[in-house]
Amino acid sequence: MHYQDTARQIITLIGGKNNILSLFHCITRLRFQLKDNDKADRAALEALEGVFGVNISGDQFQLIIGNDVDPLCNALLSQLPGIDSAFRPTQRRNPISVILEGLSNIFSPIIPAIAGAGILKGLLALMVAMKWVETSHQSYQILLAISDGVFYFLPFALAFSAAKKFGANPYVAVALTAVLFHPAIQTLFKAGGPVSFIGLPVPTVNYASTVIPVLLAVWLLGHVERIVDRFMPGPLKTMFVPLLCLLIVTPITLIAIGPVGIYAGNALSGGIIWMVENMGIVAGVVVGGTLSLIIITGMHYVIVPIMINNISTMGFDPIKFLFYIANLGQAGAAFGVFLRARDKKLKTLALSTSFSAAMGITEPAMYGVNIRYKRPFAAALIGGACGGAFAMTMGVKTYAFALSGLPGIPALVGPTFLWAVVSIAISFVCAAALTVILGFEESTQPVVAGVSPVPIGKSAEKLFAPVSGELKALNTLSDPVFADEIFGKGLAIYPTTGELRSPVNGKVESVFETHHALALQSDTGAELLIHIGIDTVKLGGKHFTSHIAAGQFVEVGDLLVTFDLAALKAENIDPSVILVVTNSECYGDISPVKETGDVASRDEFLTLTATAA
Structure with a gap:
């Protein structure tokens, strides 16, 4: 270059x-x-x-x-x-971008609990529909509580997560939320008469399973906490900052923020229900056909609170199912690439990413195959539009919040289950068929250029784990650059410690100024990129300490970087340590010693086999 x-x-x-x-x-x-x-x-x-x-x-x-x-x-x-x-x-943060990023950071940590409970909720609905269990049975009641508990007490989980985002004390945020559920408050609300606080009327609303009121209340708590903390003498902060925050924010929440949030949430939900009921097929075509684009921009995080609120309060949501449709459209398009492609590597990539998209993880298929070859992505959008049109025409609904793929099928169990399955099939088949019909140019697949050859005389090389933790395939990462292996093949580890050690004997080629990433070259010619965490560059070096310099020679096990693992998690950052062989094209095979499970620092974990002469 x-x-x-x-x-x-x-x-x-x-x-x-x-x-x-x-x-x-x-x-x-x-x-x-x-x-x-x-x-x-x-x-x-x-x-x-x-x-x-x-x-x-x-x-x-x-x-x-x-x-x-x-x-x-x-x-x-x-x-x-x-x-x-x-x-x-x-610098120069767009308010909409800030809102989208905030919603993502707040909801991402709690979605696993919601999704897990949602699948159980769907399975219970299936068991009741098939008359495999009586709803009066005690075992069913306990399972129902397990599946429904996180939804009923969703405001508590939401308050804790939102507090981390808004800079409030998470435990004070939970204490604030607990007031809304306290028996004394509930008794006042259920009495039927007017309720007031120091002469101001308190609307009687139900806060169970709500989303927007808690977000607004914790946002206000963060601001009030910082103001009070600024003026409170040091020795009194521990007791009196939380006290004043609760005394200020809780009445405002009960009198104004809570009711406004409830009404706003109901209005948004009602608007979506109206659109689906009155625009049926049009809503399906428009949303189903563009949802993948919406996901790329991150705008879908605006819809997530509404969907969760609908399922929590009404027992169903009409929009969530379109996520299934969009994902299966991407899966179908990638499967169409598998059917049409001639290159064996591309066929393998397309088939594997099609499967992961069908499971609800679309990034590898979307970025690694469909967008790269353009026409398959268009086919995926059209498939989503077709499936969405049929689904909205038949009034398909989702009855629990789960991963939007085949593992989340139990969440669709209900009166519209059959039509849901047909809609998914339409999306997948249409996208696959259109991909085969439209075709694509295989020559557009990028080739990594400028890599150095592997020295002759070395048939294989072992790389050692740079950190202890759980092994993760690159295609499971949320960053498409690593997931699609744009810079080469490799492996990731979800760490259990904050010490990054050298995986090879070799030389430090470069260390990024924020210390979250570095490049090494082994004595045998392997060029390695090691990256700590997803999008950690935004931290500006906070939580990272480098123990090396460019040009330094290192041996296996030498300490390279230390990082505060707990702090990264508190920042809602995926701390996965990613190791990529950037000259992968020079090797005949790069394979993990084992695919899954735990690995200890300095264990053998990758094998590099040189291309045959």
Whole structure:
């Protein structure tokens, strides 16, 4: 790559110098802040030599570069005098982006509990429908409590998660929420007469399973807590900051925030129900056909609270099922690629990603296959529109919150179950058939260029686990760049410790300034990228300490980086340690010593086999 020439082309295609506000880079990506993202020519940028892809995250315009990111960034900055190159993860945040990211961070930690309970709820509904169990049986009642408990007391889980996002004390947030469920309050509400607090009327509403009131209350709590803490003397903070916060925020919640949140939630839910009931097939076509695009932008997080609220309060939701439709459309399109493709590697990739999409994990299929080859992605959207149209026409509903794939089928058990299954089949089959009919250009598959050959005389090399934890395949990661193996093959570990150690004997090629990522080259020529956590660049180095420098020689087991694992989890960040062999094309095979389970630091965990001469 000729860095200065490439830099000039990037500046032109990204909208010119006047469109660039700032630029910095992480271990693999150029991260721009642009005045207008729409001025950038994404297709032309993706076609540039050395650019593996384009991604937009919030307001940040990212070019995925790989090992050449540092010299290319320097070449860009040399042609952009006066451009801010400082790391500013909070610069120029769009309010909508902030809301979407906030909803994602709040709901992501609690969705596993909701999904697990939702599947049980669906199974119980199936058992009742098949008359395998009596609803009066004590065992059924206990199982019902297990499946329904998290939904009834959802405000508690939500308060704890929201407090971490809004900077409030999570335990004070739970205490605030507990007031809404206290027997004394419930007795007042159930008495039927007017309720007041110091002369102000308190509306009598039911807070069980609610979402919006708690989010608003905890948001206010975070602001009040910071104001009170600022003026409270140090020795009195522990007792009196929580006391004053509860005395200020709780009455406001009961009198105003809570009722407003209830009414807002009911209005949003009612609007969706009205759209489905009155626009049926149109709603199915529009939402079913565009939901994958909505998921890419992150806008679907706006819908999640509404869906959960509908299921919690009404026992069903009419929109959640369209997520199944969209996912099976992506699965069908990838399966169509498997049927049509001639290249064996592509067929294998398409089949595996089709299966994962059918299971509810669409990123590998969507980013790794369908979007890459363009026409399959269009086929997936059309398949979603067809399935959505049929589903809305037949009034299909979801009766529990679960993963939107085949494992979540029990959540569909109810009066519309049969039509739900037919709708899923329509989405999958239409997408697969259209992919086969429309075809695609296999030559568009990117090839990693500029990798160095593996030295002759080394038939195989073992890499050792850089950290202790649970093994994870790359395609299970939420970051499509790693999940789609754009930079090479490898493996991830969900860590149980905060010590990153060298997996090879070799040399430190580079250490990113925020210490969350580094590059190594082994003595035998393997080029490795190690990345701690997903999107940890936004932390600006917080929670990471580097113990090495570029150019340093290391041996297996040497300490490279320490990181605060608990703090990363508290920031709602996936702390997975990702190891990628960036010159994967030089090897005949890269395979894990074992596919799943736990691994200890310095255990053998990857085998690199050289290409036969």
